[in-house]
Amino acid sequence: MAHHHVTSKDIAIDGDHLDNSKVAKVKTVSMAIAAIGTVIGLYLLFLAPEATRGKFAYSWLFAFYFYLTLSIGGVFWTLLHNVSNSGWGTSVRRVFENVGSTYGWMFLFGIPLLFPQVQQYLYEWMNTHRAAHGDVKEHLHHADHLLYNKYWFMNRWFWYGRFICYGLGLTLVIYALRKISTAQDTDPNPTTRRLFQARFHSTYTLIIFALTITFTGFDFMMGLDYKWFSTMWGVYLFAGSALNSMAVIILVCAWLQSQGHLKHVTTGEHYHIMGKLLFAFTVFWAYIAFSQFFLIWYANITEETSYFLIRNTGNWNILMITLVFGHFVVPFVILLQAWLKKNPKSLSIMAVYTLFMHVLDHYSISIPERGISLGNIKPEIFGPIQTSLNGAFWGDIFAFVTMGAAFLFFLLRALGQHSLYPNRDPRILESANLTN
Numbered sequence: 001m002a003h004h005h006v007t008s009k010d011i012a013i014d015g016d017h018l019d020n021s022k023v024a025k026v027k028t029v030s031m032a033i034a035a036i037g038t039v040i041g042l043y044l045l046f047l048a049p050e051a052t053r054g055k056f057a058y059s060w061l062f063a064f065y066f067y068l069t070l071s072i073g074g075v076f077w078t079l080l081h082n083v084s085n086s087g088w089g090t091s092v093r094r095v096f097e098n099v100g101s102t103y104g105w106m107f108l109f110g111i112p113l114l115f116p117q118v119q120q121y122l123y124e125w126m127n128t129h130r131a132a133h134g135d136v137k138e139h140l141h142h143a144d145h146l147l148y149n150k151y152w153f154m155n156r157w158f159w160y161g162r163f164i165c166y167g168l169g170l171t172l173v174i175y176a177l178r179k180i181s182t183a184q185d186t187d188p189n190p191t192t193r194r195l196f197q198a199r200f201h202s203t204y205t206l207i208i209f210a211l212t213i214t215f216t217g218f219d220f221m222m223g224l225d226y227k228w229f230s231t232m233w234g235v236y237l238f239a240g241s242a243l244n245s246m247a248v249i250i251l252v253c254a255w256l257q258s259q260g261h262l263k264h265v266t267t268g269e270h271y272h273i274m275g276k277l278l279f280a281f282t283v284f285w286a287y288i289a290f291s292q293f294f295l296i297w298y299a300n301i302t303e304e305t306s307y308f309l310i311r312n313t314g315n316w317n318i319l320m321i322t323l324v325f326g327h328f329v330v331p332f333v334i335l336l337q338a339w340l341k342k343n344p345k346s347l348s349i350m351a352v353y354t355l356f357m358h359v360l361d362h363y364s365i366s367i368p369e370r371g372i373s374l375g376n377i378k379p380e381i382f383g384p385i386q387t388s389l390n391g392a393f394w395g396d397i398f399a400f401v402t403m404g405a406a407f408l409f410f411l412l413r414a415l416g417q418h419s420l421y422p423n424r425d426p427r428i429l430e431s432a433n434l435t436n
Contacts (some may be wrong), residue, residue, distance in 0.1 A: 015419025073245020275341025
């Protein structure tokens with residue numbers, strides 16, 4: 001940490017680069033786990049006995065969307081930094097960009113969702129569409145009037161089109177912004193020109209971000225029960241994505257500092273601001289979560305209340321109560337402490353805790369639907385409708401570890417490609433000497 005006024009003499013001419021040899025073993029192990037896990041996962045999705053395929057489809061979706069929210073969040077913080085013309089975040093901007101750069105790679109894990117062999121267990125509305133002979137819309141008019149009214153949005157070809165847009169949209173956005181940022185590192189005449197470029201291109205692309213976090217949530221998660229809907233859903237997922245991607249950013253910065261990187265440019269003041277953002281989005285997440293519950297409870301519409309009725313059945317209510325206290329009350333009280341937010345180690349502990357709560361949050365979103373849907377689709381194979389299925393938990397862990405290893409590999413790969421901070425950014429000294 002810097003204890004003196006930082007000048008241009010303290011900024012490395014060639015930047016601050018991660019020694020790839022020091023992380024080579026971790027990258028190799030994580031890549032091996034991800035590769036082997038993906039091969040086994042594809043077998044469990046497509047070739048295993050049907051009872052296994054159906055259960056594991058939910059495991060795969062849970063892990064996929066959890067890590068995708070972390071990547072989307074990295075894109076969000078990059079966009080927000082550029083649009084707000086942030087000075088304080090210059091020192092850690094490259095970490096924002098590197099976390100966001102994993103988005104395109106992590107989205108590839110969603111490709112199995114394109115196949116009917118996987119879709120049939122997750123999305124009942126697609127099965128209804130496929131059962132139609134001839135005119136699908138006419139069939140729905142007689143078979144399922146609710147699906148008929150939603151046909152303009154919930155039809156397979158539009159769904160496939162949106163899927164492609166989700167994958168390409170934010171991937172191109174973060175690729176372009178990261179390219180503008182890293183090009184500055186070797187610019188012989190660094191000026192504010194690239195800053196204005198990044199700021200301009202981050203304005204309209206915020207729309208792409210908003211559409212992606214909202215509609216991936218609709219198509220991948222809310223689509224598990226096509227009868228259910230919530231006007232707060234997109235904002236709810238955004239709050240969790242922003243909160244927990246900041247937790248990842250805090251952990252990465254703390255780890256890099258422990259390895260001797262980000263010298264002079266990152267201090268306790270930066271962690272203080274990141275800690276305040278962690279605190280702010282903890283409150284925001286709780287506000288949106290309560291608002292969603294309150295509106296659904298007050299309206300008392302059957303299609304809406306089903307979401308909470310399922311999650312208050314069996315032992316799922318324990319998880320929901322845990323989220324109330326664990327995801328809000330505990331971090332709210334702890335993160336009020338200013339000294340804690342300035343200390344990288346203590347703030348990192350809270351970041352790990354927040355991520356664990358995020359896992360529980362997304363587990364409660366996707367997994368309780370598994371027994372309900374599979375019992376509806378093929379009760380002769382999966383048994384009657386139930387809130388949990390025996391043995392399915394191990395598949396959840398397996399998918400989570402597989403994609404976690406992939407996320408770690410792509411993040412370390414990104415960190416090793418360029419300088420760890422934009423050393424030629426005109427505002428780097430402003431950021432390095434931050435006080436708040």
